[in-house]
Structure formats: structure tokens, C-alpha cells
Amino acid sequence: MYYFMPKAANRPVYSYKLSIIHFWALIFLYIWAGPHHLLYQSIPNWAQSLGTVFSIMLIAPSWGGMINGLLTLRGAWDKVREDPVLKFFVVAVTAYGMSTFEGPMLSLKSINAISHFTNWTVGHVHIGALGWNGFLTFGMVYWLFPRMFNTKLYSVKLANLHFWMGTLAILFYSIPLYWAGWTEASMWKQFNEAGDLVYPNFLQIVSQIMPMYVMRVVGGTLYFIGALLMIFNIAKTVKAGSFVAMEAAEAPALAKEGGMKSGESIHRFLERKPVRFMILAIIAILIGGIVEIVPTYLIKSNIPTISSVKPYTPLELQGRDIYVKEGCYNCHSQMIRPFRSETERYGEYSKAGEYVYDHPFQWGSKRTGPDLWREGVKTGRNYKPDSWHYNHFMDPQKMNATSIMPKYSWLADLEIDTESTPRKIRVMQTLGVPYPEGYDLVANDDLKAQADKIAAGLKAQGIDVESNKQVIALIAYIQRIGTDIVVNAEDSENK
Numbered sequence: 001m002y003y004f005m006p007k008a009a010n011r012p013v014y015s016y017k018l019s020i021i022h023f024w025a026l027i028f029l030y031i032w033a034g035p036h037h038l039l040y041q042s043i044p045n046w047a048q049s050l051g052t053v054f055s056i057m058l059i060a061p062s063w064g065g066m067i068n069g070l071l072t073l074r075g076a077w078d079k080v081r082e083d084p085v086l087k088f089f090v091v092a093v094t095a096y097g098m099s100t101f102e103g104p105m106l107s108l109k110s111i112n113a114i115s116h117f118t119n120w121t122v123g124h125v126h127i128g129a130l131g132w133n134g135f136l137t138f139g140m141v142y143w144l145f146p147r148m149f150n151t152k153l154y155s156v157k158l159a160n161l162h163f164w165m166g167t168l169a170i171l172f173y174s175i176p177l178y179w180a181g182w183t184e185a186s187m188w189k190q191f192n193e194a195g196d197l198v199y200p201n202f203l204q205i206v207s208q209i210m211p212m213y214v215m216r217v218v219g220g221t222l223y224f225i226g227a228l229l230m231i232f233n234i235a236k237t238v239k240a241g242s243f244v245a246m247e248a249a250e251a252p253a254l255a256k257e258g259g260m261k262s263g264e265s266i267h268r269f270l271e272r273k274p275v276r277f278m279i280l281a282i283i284a285i286l287i288g289g290i291v292e293i294v295p296t297y298l299i300k301s302n303i304p305t306i307s308s309v310k311p312y313t314p315l316e317l318q319g320r321d322i323y324v325k326e327g328c329y330n331c332h333s334q335m336i337r338p339f340r341s342e343t344e345r346y347g348e349y350s351k352a353g354e355y356v357y358d359h360p361f362q363w364g365s366k367r368t369g370p371d372l373w374r375e376g377v378k379t380g381r382n383y384k385p386d387s388w389h390y391n392h393f394m395d396p397q398k399m400n401a402t403s404i405m406p407k408y409s410w411l412a413d414l415e416i417d418t419e420s421t422p423r424k425i426r427v428m429q430t431l432g433v434p435y436p437e438g439y440d441l442v443a444n445d446d447l448k449a450q451a452d453k454i455a456a457g458l459k460a461q462g463i464d465v466e467s468n469k470q471v472i473a474l475i476a477y478i479q480r481i482g483t484d485i486v487v488n489a490e491d492s493e494n495k
């Protein structure tokens with residue numbers, strides 16, 4: 001923005017000083033804001049609060065930057081009417097302003113309680129991705145290529161068409177996502193007078209937002225076609241011109257390197273020293289990271305340990321990696337927030353101490369499907385035996401006619417890679433998971449015993465699947481998660 005906007009408008013940037021403040025404030029503050037992605041989740045409260053406070057502070061530099069960009073166009077707005085490059089930039093900078101205002105709002109705990117895990121967040125980031133990053137890139141491409149090939153843009157009309165298509169596309173794309181987000185949040189949290197969830201079946205809610213997903217596809221397609229128009233336009237432009245490999249450029253010779261010149265600002269001096277500048281920037285970035293990350297390693301009370309939490313068995317560990325491989329975390333979270341709407345739907349809320357052996361943890365960030373953290377807990381309406389999971393993985397629509405979960409039938413054909421088990425155990429040991437010394441060598445015996453037991457149980461239900469198949473490991477994992485601190489009805493009967 002700071003390079004191409006002034007170039008395209010043929011104006012100096014409105015305020016050089018403001019750009020300096022924008023830069024340093026952004027890189028210093030942004031790192032602190034990280035925990036705003038994990039509000040009401042299993043990280044220490046102080047970190048969540050820091051995330052909120054710094055996110056709110058970010059409004060100041062972000063909006064300073066946006067205003068700096070827009071004011072760079074002062075006296076050049078007549079050009080915006082004619083020049084597609086400037087049109088792209090104006091919408092880009094406006095989208096930057098919108099998303100950097102919305103971001104801090106989403107960092108407020110009360111708003112985050114509604115927005116998180118829904119499509120609202122997805123809408124928010126796409127205002128940034130399609131509007132700010134995408135449109136700025138398009139503007140840069142339209143500005144650069146004619147200059148690189150010493151010619152005029154092939155078609156200004158086509159570029160204008162791209163601009164309007166893209167703008168419309170962003171609206172088509174994001175409005176349905178906001179609508180879907182609010183719909184999801186309201187339906188997830190709706191209770192009736194008797195105090196029961198109005199929509200206990202997660203699929204009811206998913207079905208409700210299907211039309212919004214269709215609209216999103218329309219918007220995305222429009223955006224994509226617009227980008228194709230640009231590629232065509234640029235290809236034609238390149239063909240008409242010839243590449244300028246070398247451009248004569250002149251600059252006054254740099255006065256002798258070294259100390260500050262008289263009358264020079266400190267920042268100008270810094271800008272002439274790239275290495276020093278980089279070191280200072282890294283320090284500014286690291287401060288927030290150090291303050292927020294280091295204490296969670298050093299101060300034990302930040303993550304209260306729970307004695308009943310045990311490491312995964314080797315089979316469950318393999319299953320966890322299949323869960324990661326298949327991308328289940330894209331649709332499922334494993335993080336129950338401490339709201340009644342969530343504990344009613346999913347069970348006991350998540351504790352930080354439950355995840356200490358999860359490397360990497362699978363908290364997820366979006367719920368296209370239900371949360372799975374208490375999936376293994378077999379009480380009440382959550383009760384699902386191994387056979388249910390087997391049938392569900394083979395064909396979700398067989399278990400829930402309107403399910404949109406994909407089939408994973410190949411998991412009944414693919415074999416568990418038992419050769420990797422010892423290495424996986426050793427990696428976990430390195431990360432502090434307390435498997436006994438030498439366990440890596442015998443882990444596969446335990447794996448086989450547990451897998452045989454599950455396969456035998458399935459056989460008793462009339463399901464024939466060999467115990468060395470991946471679906472067995474995945475079932476073991478799914479039936480394990482979230483059970484460490486909640487006693488299974490089944491287990492207590494056995495005891």
C-alpha cells in the first residue's frame with residue numbers, strides 16, 4: 001500500500017510519520033493479540049485478557065494506516081473514477097479498515113462467545129483475504145505489468161469489469177457467511193422453557209445453513225472468474241509490449257556511510273541500516289511472544305495437571321495421526337467451552353490439563369460437524385458403540401440421512417503403519433509424554449492386543465474387518481478422547 005498507492009495516484013504518502021507509527025505499532029502489538037483466537041478455551045485467563053486488550057489497541061494503528069492510505073488520494077479522487085488500479089486500492093484499503101475494526105470486536109469475550117467456531121469468523125477473514133490482500137494484489141498487477149512491458153493495459157474496460165465483478169463477489173461471498181454464522185450461533189444456544197436445547201440435533205443446524213454455502217460458492221466463482229479475466233488481460237498486455245529488462249535509474253550517491261547526518265531523523269538513519277533495522281524489528285516482535293509463551297512453559301500452575309489423564313495407547317496414537325491425516329479437524333473441534341449451551345450438547349467442558357499429552361492438540365477452529373471432545377464418553381444420548389462409528393465412517397448418510405460428513409470407506413482397506421509405532425512413541429517421549437523407558441520396543445504388542453479386541457467386538461456385531469486396518473485405530477482414538485476425567489458408564493459397570 002505504501003509503495004503502490006502513492007505511485008498509482010502520483011502523490012506522496014499523506015503522512016510519513018504516521019506510516020512509521022503504523023509499522024512499529026503493528027509489529028509490536030499484533031503478537032500479543034494471538035490468544036484472541038482461543039478465548040474461553042484451555043489457556044490461562046491472563047493470556048486471554050492480554051489478547052483482548054492488545055486486540056483493542058490494534059484499532060489505533062490499523063485505522064491510522066487506513067486513513068493514511070485514503071488521505072494519500074486527497075486531490076486525486078477524480079483519478080479513482082477512471083483508473084481501475086486506484087479503484088482496486090480504494091476498496092482494498094476500505095476492506096482493511098473494516099476487518100481491522102471487526103477483529104478487535106471479535107476479540108471481546110462476549111462477542112467471541114457467539115462468533116467462535118461459526119462461519120462468522122470465516123466471513124471476517126475473507127473480507128481481509130479477498131478484499132484487502134486480493135484487491136491490493138490485483139491493483140499491483142494492473143499497475144506493474146504495463147510498466148514492465150512498456151505498453152498500455154490491453155483493456156481498461158475489462159479491468160473495470162473485473163473490479164465490479166470482484167466487489168460483487170466479495171459481497172456474495174461474505175454476507176451469506178455472516179448470516180450463516182449468526183444462524184449457527186443462535187441455534188446452538190437456543191433453549192426452550194423447559195431448559196432443553198431446542199436444536200439438539202447438530203444436523204438440523206447444518207441443514208439450515210446449506211443455502212448460505214451455495215451463495216458462497218456463487219461469490220467464490222465470480223471472484224475466480226474475475227481473476228481469470230485479469231490473467232487474460234495481462235497476457236494480452238504482455239504480448240503487445242516488450243519486456244524492459246534494464247531501466248536506467250539514477251540516485252544521488254549515498255554520502256559516506258556511518259553516523260547520523262545533521263538534521264536527519266532517527267528513523268531515516270535506521271532505514272539506511274537494514275541489519276540494525278531488522279534486529280530492532282525482531283526485538284519488537286519477540287517481546288509479546290516471550291511474555292505470553294514463556295510463562296506457560298515455566299509456571300506449572302498455568303496448566304493444572306489432572307492425575308487421571310494418561311498418555312494415549314499406541315493404537316490410539318496411530319488413530320490420532322489418521323485423524324490428522326484425513327483432516328477431520330477441519331470440520332470438528334475438540335474443545336468444549338464452559339457455556340451451558342455447550343455442556344448440555346457435548347458434556348463436561350474441556351480442562352487445560354486434559355490436553356497435556358496431545359502433541360499436537362486437535363482443538364480445531366470451526367464446527368461444520370459437532371465437537372468431538374467427549375465423543376468417547378458413553379452416557380445418555382451420546383452413547384455410540386464401536387459398530388456405530390464403523391458404520392458411520394463407512395457411510396455417514398446411512399447413520400444420518402442428511403449428513404454432510406464425507407465417507408471414509410478406504411480406512412477399512414488401508415493398513416495401520418505399525419512400523420512407525422516405535423518412532424512415534426519415542427517422539428512423544430521427547431516431548432515429555434511419560435511412556436516407560438523402552439516402551440517403544442513393545443508398543444506394537446499392546447497395539448495389536450487392543451486392535452484384536454476391537455475387531456472381535458465388531459465381529460460379534462456382524463462386522464467383518466481385520467484388526468490391522470486404519471479404521472480400527474481411528475475407532476480406538478475416537479472412543480478414547482475426553483474419557484480421562486469423565487467416568488464411562490460402561491467402565492464403572494465393569495469395575
Ligand code: HEC
Nearest residue numbers: 203206326327328331368369370396400403404405406408
Ligand atoms: C465436511 C466436514 C466433516 C469432515 C471432514 C468430517 N466430519 Fe465428522 N461429522 C460432520 C458432520 C456434519 C457430522 C454430523 C452428522 C453425522 O453424524 O454424520 C459429523 C459427525 C461425526 C461424528 C459423530 C458425532 C456425534 O456424536 O454425533 C464423529 C465421531 C465424526 N464425525 C468423526 C469424524 C472423523 C474421525 C473424521 C475424519 C476421518 C470426520 N468426522 C470428518 C462433518 C465432518
